[in-house]
Amino acid sequence: MPELITDLETLTLVIEVGGMPIRIHTTSPDFVDLLRDRYAGFISASERAEVEFDVDLMEPGEPNPDADVRVTQQQGRWSLRRGDFRAEWEPALRHGWIRQTANPYSIDCVLRIVHTLLLARQGGLLLHSASAIRNGKAFLFAGVSGAGKTTISRLAPSDVTLLTDEISYVRRQGDGGYVAFGTPFTGELAKLGENVSAPVAALYLLAQGPENRIDPVPAADAARSLLGNVLFFAEDEELVQSAFHAAVEFASRVPVLRLTFLPDARVWELIR
C-alpha cells in the first residue's frame, strides 16, 4: 500500500538584525531561497534565537498589504495581523507562527513589529531615520517622508558606511550610551544597510534649506520630534509607556541637532 502521508523536511534560517537572532522554520526550499536573497548579509549561523517562527505558507489569494496593521496582546500572547498575514507569538515560550503567502513583504513587516516589541522592553528603538557610520561613530538622520533621508544617504561619501536609509535600529548599552546597527529594512534607496554597528554620536533632524548648517535643539523639542519618528505598532499601554520613556531617555542622553542642508555632497563636511 502506498504511503499516504509524507513527512516534509523542515528547513531553518536565522535572520539576525541588531544582534537579535530570529529563527524561521519552513518546509518550502523556495521560500528559504527568497529569504536568503532578501536578507543577504543578515543571515546568521547563531545557535541562539530570541524568537522562533514556524511559517505556514498559504496559496496566493487576494491579500491586502495596505490594510492597517493590528498588534494586540492577550494573556501574554501577541497577535499581529494585516491583510496579507496573521501571526502569533508568545514571548515566554520564544515561539510563534506566521501565516502568509510566499512573499518577502509580509515577513518583513512581522520582523519589524517583533523587533519593536523586543526593543521596547530594553530601552531600544526602531526609528524612521537613515543612519550611517563615519570615523567609528554612528549618526542618525530623522525626518518625515520627503525630509531628505534618502537624499542624505545617496550623498554619503565613500568613507561613510550606510546602516539604513529608512529604519534605524538603536539599542541601549550598559553604560547608558546607545549603539546603532545596520538593518535590511530599506526605503526609497532599496539598498540593504551594512550589518555593522557603532556608538551613536548624534541624531540630526533633517530640514532642506538654502544653506548647510547645524543648530541645537532643546531637549524637550528633541523628545517631541523623536516620538514622532518612533516606529511602534502595539495597542498596549505598558509598551506605549516603555516606548515613551525610551524616546525621552534617548533625547536626554544623545545630542539632537537640526541639520538644514542643500541637496549636495558638501553637507557631509559637517558630519564627522
Add this chain to the structure above:
Amino acid sequence: MSKLYLARNPRVAARSLDGEMMIMSGRDSTLFTLNKTATILWQAADGATPLDEIVQKKICVEFDVEPTIALQDAETLARDLASHEILQVSEQPIIPPNTSPGDAR
C-alpha cells in the same frame, strides 16, 4: 465649596525634560506638554492633599495671584486635565491603586 482631591492617572507615562513635563497617554499615545501651573498640579497630585491647599502652598507662592481666583482657575485646569485622563479628580481622597484601603488610614 467642597474640597477636591487630585491624583495622577497611573495609565499615563510622564517625564520632565529641561523643566518641561511631558505626558503620554498609554491608551491612545497622545502626547501632552504641561504648562507651569499644570506641572505644579501634576507634581502635587498625591490623592491626599486637597486642591485648596495645593493652590495656597504651591501656586500662590509661585505666581502673584489672588487666592480665590487661583483656586477657581486651578479647579478648571484640574478638570480639563481629568478630561484628558491625565489626572483623576474626586471630592474624596484618592487611594493609589496599588494600596489596600487600610493603607490609607
